Amino acid sequence: MGREFLDLLERHGYDFFTGVPCSLFEGVTRILDDEPRYGYVSAVREDAALGLAAGAYLGGRQPVVLMQNSGLGVSINALVSLHQIYDIPALLIVSWRGQDGGDAPEHLIMGRVTAPVLQLLDVPYEVCDPPSMDAQLHALTATMRRTRRPVALIVPKGILDR
């Protein structure tokens, strides 16, 4: 699924990839790590990934930022005091560790509040549903381009793991 997902992102116009890995999208980052043509930048922290993405956007690209939902907390200041105030668009791919409470303790609270945090921050999002992923990315990308603000695709377990 990783290959199809990356093809889909490229078809929707995304051409810069950075982030911090999560096992829930391991199938995507394995390809990004292995194939230099993506120019994937493995960031040290999620807010630094957002900084890289902002720089790439200012340089003419349309970035994707991959992160575990634990990294959403780290990203908040970059989202609200960089991307959102400067009108810098980005697609966030946010994994959903701790969904429905079934996960390691460190993921449970963020798992519960991932969607509410995005709502609170005014980041439009969709929860990835494989049969309609193309339509979801189409809608998110249209919103991102219209508002010039970040949007997010939340990725539950079992979709992009392999």
Add this chain to the structure above:
Amino acid sequence: MNRADAVAQVAAALAPDALVVACNGMIGRELYTRADAPTRFYMIGSMGLASSIGLGLALVQPSRTVVVFDGDGNVLMNFGGLASVAAARPANFHHIVFDNAAHGSTGNQRTISDRVPLDEVARAAGYGRTARVGDAGQLRRELGSWFDAPGPSMLLVTVDRQNVAGIGRVEPEPPEIAARFRAACTR
């Protein structure tokens, strides 16, 4: 040396098409007041991320010189940013750090850069070229050819703690800063 003069001195040494990402706080405000241009991006929030923004830009615009105007507080806040620059080794990336060992815009509270030499950290991480200067004459000598040699480089300029008078805020609204900078980057 006062920081505003040091900022202006570095800005004056840049080629007209060099792209500058300035950190938040007094350094960006001083650059705006002394040497504004469409080729400047003033990061007013997201403290720490100027080096990450500059790295992202340098990677997608390899034919342009990218210069990050940074401060010690910013560098310390995103220490991993130094590692990312060193790992990516962009030849077009130059890091200028104005180091007063203090948080200038919140009341000059001390940082820890008096005990942790940021230029040595950058060199250890893998920056190809680093130097430390402490007065206008030394700065002038380094600036004579600094941007002619490849990066990633770090030029650390030790500056006074005092803020000089007459430095305003960055006036354009953030979307305007981003739009004009993006146009200058992609021209």
